[in-house]
Amino acid sequence: MIQKVLTKLEDRNRNLQLITKAFEFAKKAHDGQLRMGGEPYITHPVSVAEILCNLKLDSATIAAGILHDTVEDTGVTEKDIEKNFGKDVAFLVRGVTKLANIEYKDQPEVKQNLHAQSLRKMFFAMAEDIRVILIKLADRYHNMQTIKDLPPDRRKRISLETLDIYGPIAERLGMGHMKGELEDMAFPHAYPEEYDKFVRLAKEKYIDRQKYLQKTQPIVTEKLKSGGIKIVNAHSRAKHYFSLYKKFVKHDRDLSRVYDLVALRIILPDIPSCYGALGIIHKNYKPLPGLIKDYVAMPKLNGYQSIHTTIFCEQNKILEIQLRTPEMHEHAENGIAAHWSYGESNKNKLHAADLKEAQWVAQLKKWMENSDDQEFYKSLHTNFFSDRVFVFTPDGEIKDLPDESTPLDFAYAVHTDLGHATKGAKVNGKLVTLDYKLKSGQMVEIVKAKTAKPSANWLSIVKSSEAKKRILSWFRQNNSDVVAKLEKNDRQPFRISVTVKDKIGTLEEIGRIMRNLKINITEIKHSPPIGGLAEIKMTLALKKQGLEQKVIQKLISNKRVLSARKLV
Ligand code: MN
DSSP states (O other), X not given: OTHHHHHHHGGGTOOHHHHHHHHHHHHHHTTTOBOTTSSBTTHHHHHHHHHHHHXXXXXXXXXXXXXXXXXXXXXXXHHHXXXXXXHHHHHHHHHHHHHHTOOOOOOOHHHHHHHHHHHHHHHHHHOSBHHHHHHHHHHHHHHHHTGGGSOHHHHHHHHHHIIIIIHHHHHHTTOHHHHHHHHHHHHHHHSHHHHHHHHHHHHHHHHHHHHHHHHHHHHHHHHHHHTTOOOSEEEEEEOOHHHHHHHHHHTTTOGGGOGGGEEEEEEOSSHHHHHHHHHHHHHHSOBOTTOOEETTTSOOTTOOOOEEEEEEOGGGOEEEEEEEOHHHHHHHHHTHHHHTOSOOOGGGOOBGGGGTTSHHHHHHHHHXXXXXXXXXXXXHHXXXXXXXXXXXXXXXXXXXXXXXXXXXXXXXXXXXXXXXXXXXXXXXXXXXXXXXXXXXXXXXXXXXXXXXXXXXXXXXXXXXXXXXXXXXXXXXXXXXXXXXXXXXXXXXXXXXXXXXXXXXXXXXXXXXXXXXXXXXXXXXXXXXXXXXXXXXXXXXXXXXXXXXXXXXXXXXXXXXXXXXXXXX
């Protein structure tokens, strides 16, 4: 069984011994267990390993893929794994086991979106190494492949989860192929009626288009060749059903407006050839205005690159053409996995801090950008996976809190009244102190008492500005002495608006300026850029009076900063 994986790896300088050993170990551990379809359980981890192997991942990841369910589902412990397979493999298995307990809950529709978003972020926060997420994706991929063995209600739940969580994660990582396949496997089970209707509608048109393309492709490539363009490969690309369906819904359910049902994809040796080909295509066929997309000059957030154009092609029919190099193609299919599939070096550990330059990191940063204010700022210059904790309420709702948050932060995040009435807290069922530092994945329960009320030292315990604000406002109403005392020690915050050139690293640069001045940023917000300029609003905690002018001077002397002004 494992032979298939080993054969694939033979020419790749992988540690076959480690992988074979992992197989023997897992086989023994899962002995007697069966999959829902009746086959021996070991078929599952081996399939997961094969998927990881197709993604050209390193030996440790493949071995961890084989072992990924042993700690969760058998008597094997993390220590056993470490003893037999070393720290790296054990670290990955532990990561996967940790993520196994994150559950997708059906929520009312309004909350569902938020919930899914938090879960996706939680995945990144908890998986300290991206390889852990890749194992989870491979795990899900194989579970989707065998989903027919499950009862219908579980099929539906797991498929919805795949569409809400795993598809978008694969997309964020630029793994177009993985994303498309996961979604297409989930679509019929998640939305059976919609799926049937849509496939019936699209199928005929699909076949028509495919036929048309078979005739058209040689005509187009011939024109390119006679124009002196070398072609590596040309093929028609059928769009994945689920992404087509989403487009279809977007276009008021009018399939005739979805032009890229089937697109012609042309792989060219280099970037100049891509633009050369575009020129020749546009000389021969009129492009549709507004549909030329140059993702080579402006890659998508997940690093995707290609030139897309939609033209009136042969017989005046509308056709989308995609132009890209082999490297862009590899990235579009495998995304992040394509980045370190090169060898077995020690550097292939994808700890966030090591890979600041990598493209996909920039894209994750962008993603984190959507999470708000000061936490976003922190996320840029520290380890941006570990600046949030994600914890559960007893109802399975997720609360997204700043790192080092305490049960008090949690209580206030649930409800102000709960915060005020907090007497104690339980984490995963055990009593903890109120200054306990929460960790992602924990379940938090607040013990409240009618007689409980905020105490002044809570202000130094809580981490989130939200909780602080609420405690202060309670004191303002109930015990103004405390507030007066506090305000005497606290200077007025200094609010400032800075206009900057929208460039990667600008926020980090501003952070650096403030650090050099030993000034804390208590809040930072940044509005979407317009015409290459962006506005950053900050609240600064100035320890000394008279620093305001110095801050403004320092800022405007930086070449990325166009202006800085005090806000009142
Ligand atoms: Mn599994």
